[in-house]
Amino acid sequence: MKNLKDISVYLFDMDGTLNMGERPLDGAMETLKILTEAGKTVCFVTNNSSKSKYDYLKKVCRMGYKADIKQIITSGMAAASYLNRHFPGRRVFVLGTETLCFELKESGINVVKTGEDADIVLLAFDTELTYAKLWHATNLIAEGKTYIATHPDFVCPSDNGNMPDAGAMMALVEKTTGKNPEIIIGKPYAPMAEYVFDFCKVTPDKVAFVGDRLYTDIKFALNNGMTGVLVLSGETDIQMLKESGLNPDYVFDDVNSLRNYL
């Protein structure tokens, strides 16, 4: 744990931390501006692999913070980097959106279609899921193809109720094939941390991760050497924190408390 005054890079989760759906939380965008003006690096780190970094850039700007593309990190970006480094040239079947497939192809990944053979199945947050895609993925996984997931979140909060997310799809695959991913890229796991440190050119002791979810955000910080800041503006309350056995370095009602540590 570091004193927050010594932190140079602030990484933020989004939903429940800075915003609820399209609505920024009170003061959150102003807090980001204050941190930036104080010389801190601010980045947005989302496990949501259904959208591209450009979608997130637009969203952050729309909410009132003038971000740059160099401040956006998604689990899809980290997955592309991981695949390129560890499985160069392999055929990847993606249980994910067209946007994600496009981003992966743009990064040089050999993305194959439904019905084609593949070496790897990448399970992502697929808001364009079809039964044909799901069945093809479970067949490949059952055959023993390398099984990777972009992130483990069970649900994605939305204005219209919780959406079944990648973790829920992993449970469905597990019930069908008996298998779980060999590698999970996103928060709280190491591939995302390695990608983030490389992306921001920083060592973990200089980084604070600010988020509202215990099993992804806070575990991500604590398991990978960062300072962990839990905010109670999203899905976690004090009772859940007590029962979790996790010890975040800081617990705040919302991100606006960060203004006291400049």
Ligand SMILES: [Mg+2]
């Ligand atoms: Mg969140």
